[in-house]
Amino acid sequence: MxxxxxxxxxxxxxxxxxxxxxxxxxxxxxxxxxxxxxxxxxxxxxxxxxxxxxxxxxxxxxxxxxxxxxxxxxxxxxVRAQMRGGVAATYWALLRTAWIYVSSGALWRLMRLRKGPVIAALYPVLVLLGQLVLAGVGALALGAVITWLGGRAGFEEIMVGPAYGAGLVLGIAFLRWCAGRDHFYAWYLMKDYAFAxxxxxxxxxxxxxxxxxxxxxxxxxxxxxxxxxxxxxxxxxxxxxxxxxxxxxxxxxxxxxxxxxxxxxxxxxxxxxxxxxxxxxxxxxxxxxxxxxxxxxxxxxxxxxxxxxxxxxxxxxxxxxxxxxxxxxxxxxxxxxxxxxxxxxxxxxxxxxxxxxxxxxxxxxxxxxxxxxxxxxxxxxxxxxxxGARAPSGSRIARTVNRYTDIAP
CATH class of the missing domain: 3.40.50 (Rossmann fold)
Structure with a gap:
C-alpha cells in the first residue's frame, strides 16, 4: 500500500x-x-x-x-459581483429563477429527491416576497396617514401625490435595509440560485x-x-x-x-x-x-x-x-x-x-x-x-429523477 x-x-x-x-x-x-x-x-x-x-x-x-x-x-x-445587484435586480432575478425552475419541471423533480434543499431554495423566495409585502403595506399606510393629515389641514388634494411618493421612498428604503442587513441570508441565497x-x-x-x-x-x-x-x-x-x-x-x-x-x-x-x-x-x-x-x-x-x-x-x-x-x-x-x-x-x-x-x-x-x-x-x-473498502451508504438515492439527460458532445 x-x-x-x-x-x-x-x-x-x-x-x-x-x-x-x-x-x-x-x-x-x-x-x-x-x-x-x-x-x-x-x-x-x-x-x-x-x-x-x-x-x-x-x-x-x-x-x-x-x-x-x-x-x-x-x-x-x-460571487461578490453577482451580489452587487440592487433591490430591483434581485426581485427580477427572483421572478426569472422561479420561472426557470417551475417551467422546466426541475422544481418538482428536485422535490422527489430531497425536500430539505428545495425548502432551502423556496425559503428566500418566501422571505423576499414577505418583505416586499411589508414594504408595500408600509408605503400605503404612510401615504394614507399623510393624506389624512393633509385633509385635516385642508390640503388633501395636493397632498396625495407627495404622500404616496413618501410612502414609496419608505418602502424602497426598507427593502434596501433588508438587503444590507440580510439577517436571514435570503438575499444571499436568492442570488446564489439566480447565478446557478x-x-x-x-x-x-x-x-x-x-x-x-x-x-x-x-x-x-x-x-x-x-x-x-x-x-x-x-x-x-x-x-x-x-x-x-x-x-x-x-x-x-x-x-x-x-x-x-x-x-x-x-x-x-x-x-x-x-x-x-x-x-x-x-x-x-x-x-x-x-x-x-x-x-x-x-x-x-x-x-x-x-x-x-x-x-x-x-x-x-x-x-x-x-x-x-x-x-x-x-x-x-x-x-x-x-x-x-x-x-x-x-x-x-x-x-x-x-x-x-x-x-x-x-x-x-x-x-x-x-x-x-x-x-x-x-x-x-x-x-x-x-x-475504498467502505460500502456505499445504505440510504443512498440512485434512481433517475431528472427529465433532461442529454449531454454536450
Whole structure:
C-alpha cells in the first residue's frame, strides 16, 4: 500500500463571497481542535512559493508524518459581483429563477429527491416576497396617514401625490435595509440560485473562464512531487470540481506516473444545476467522471438540509453509464460523529451544518473510514485507500429523477 508523505489539496468553495483567508483561518482553527481531540500534531507554515491563496501544514496523523500544501481556488470575486445587484435586480432575478425552475419541471423533480434543499431554495423566495409585502403595506399606510393629515389641514388634494411618493421612498428604503442587513441570508441565497440558473444550467462565461484557470493550476500541481493531489469541491463547488477535472481528462492533462489524483465532494448540490435543460456540459462531465480513473468520494449527511444528502449525483441526473464506478456515496453521519452537545449547538443553524464537513468532529467512531476532514487532508492514506473498502451508504438515492439527460458532445 502506497503511503502519502506529500499531498497537495486544492479546495473549491461554493457560492461564497468571503475571502480565501476565511477558509485558511477556519482550517487552522478546526485543525487545532481536531488535533486536541484525536492526538494529531499539526504545525502551520507559509504557503508554497507562487501560491497566493494557500498555506502549508506539517502533520503527524495516525503516527505518520505528512507534509501538505493547501490552497483555495478563488472565485469569490465573481460571487461578490453577482451580489452587487440592487433591490430591483434581485426581485427580477427572483421572478426569472422561479420561472426557470417551475417551467422546466426541475422544481418538482428536485422535490422527489430531497425536500430539505428545495425548502432551502423556496425559503428566500418566501422571505423576499414577505418583505416586499411589508414594504408595500408600509408605503400605503404612510401615504394614507399623510393624506389624512393633509385633509385635516385642508390640503388633501395636493397632498396625495407627495404622500404616496413618501410612502414609496419608505418602502424602497426598507427593502434596501433588508438587503444590507440580510439577517436571514435570503438575499444571499436568492442570488446564489439566480447565478446557478442564469443560463438554465450552462456555466456563465466568467465562471467558465475561471474554471479554465483552475484546470491550468491543477495541471501545474500534477507536474509536482506530491504523492496525492486531492481536489475538494464543497457545496456548489462540487459541480465546478467535476467539470474542471473532466476537462483535464479530456485534454490528456493528467500525467501517467504522476501524483494520484483524487476527488472529494462535500455537501453537494449538483442536481440544482444538472436538472436544468441547458446543463449539458455538467451532465457530460458527470458521466465522464463516473467512469474515470480518478477515485471520487462524495460525502454528505441527512442532517445537512442545504445539500442533496446521499443522492448519487450521476445516477439521479440520469447519466450513469453501464458499469458506473463513481462516486462512492458515504454519509458523514453527524448523529454518530458529533457529540450530543455539539449537535445541540448546531440545531437550526443550517449554514453551520452545511460547513460542518470542514470542521472538527468530537465523537468519531473507531476505524479509519469514518469521515473526518483533517484525517483525509493530513493523513498518510490516499482518499481511496481510506474509503475504498467502505460500502456505499445504505440510504443512498440512485434512481433517475431528472427529465433532461442529454449531454454536450
Amino acid at each position: 502506497a503511503r502519502v508523505t506529500r499531498r497537495h489539496v486544492l479546495y473549491i468553495p461554493g457560492f461564497d463571497p468571503v475571502p480565501p483567508r476565511a477558509y485558511r483561518e477556519r482550517y487552522r482553527r478546526e485543525a487545532a481542535r481536531q488535533a486536541q481531540i484525536s492526538g494529531y500534531v499539526v504545525e502551520h507554515g507559509e504557503p508554497p512559493e507562487g501560491v497566493r491563496f494557500g498555506w502549508h501544514v506539517d502533520a503527524v496523523v495516525e503516527g505518520e508524518e505528512v507534509a501538505v500544501d493547501l490552497e483555495v481556488l478563488y472565485w469569490a470575486d465573481l 440558473s442564469s443560463l438554465r444550467g450552462a456555466y456563465p462565461p466568467d465562471q467558465a473562464a475561471r474554471m479554465a484557470a483552475f484546470a491550468d493550476r491543477i495541471a501545474e500541481v500534477l507536474q509536482g512531487d506530491a504523492d496525492e493531489v486531492l481536489v475538494v469541491g464543497h457545496s456548489s463547488g462540487a459541480s465546478i470540481a467535476v467539470s474542471v477535472l473532466a476537462d483535464l481528462i479530456r485534454a490528456g492533462r493528467v500525467p501517467e506516473g504522476g501524483p494520484i489524483l483524487s476527488l472529494l465532494t462535500l455537501g453537494q448540490v449538483v442536481p440544482m444545476v444538472s436538472f436544468l435543460p441547458e446543463a449539458r456540459r455538467l451532465r457530460g462531465d458527470l458521466a465522464l467522471m463516473s467512469g474515470a480513473d480518478v477515485p471520487w468520494v462524495d460525502v454528505s449527511a441527512p442532517g445537512d438540509g442545504c445539500s442533496f444528502a446521499l443522492c448519487d449525483p450521476v445516477a439521479v441526473t440520469g447519466v450513469a453509464p453501464e458499469g458506473q464506478r463513481w462516486p462512492l456515496v458515504v454519509s458523514a453521519a453527524f448523529t454518530q460523529t458529533l457529540s450530543e452537545a455539539a449537535r445541540a449547538g448546531l440545531k437550526w443553524r443550517l449554514f453551520d451544518l452545511h460547513f460542518q464537513y470542514l470542521n472538527a468532529f468530537d465523537a468519531l467512531p473507531e476505524g479509519r473510514d469514518a469521515y473526518e476532514y483533517f484525517r483525509v487532508t493530513l493523513g498518510p492514506m490516499t482518499l481511496w485507500e481510506r474509503f
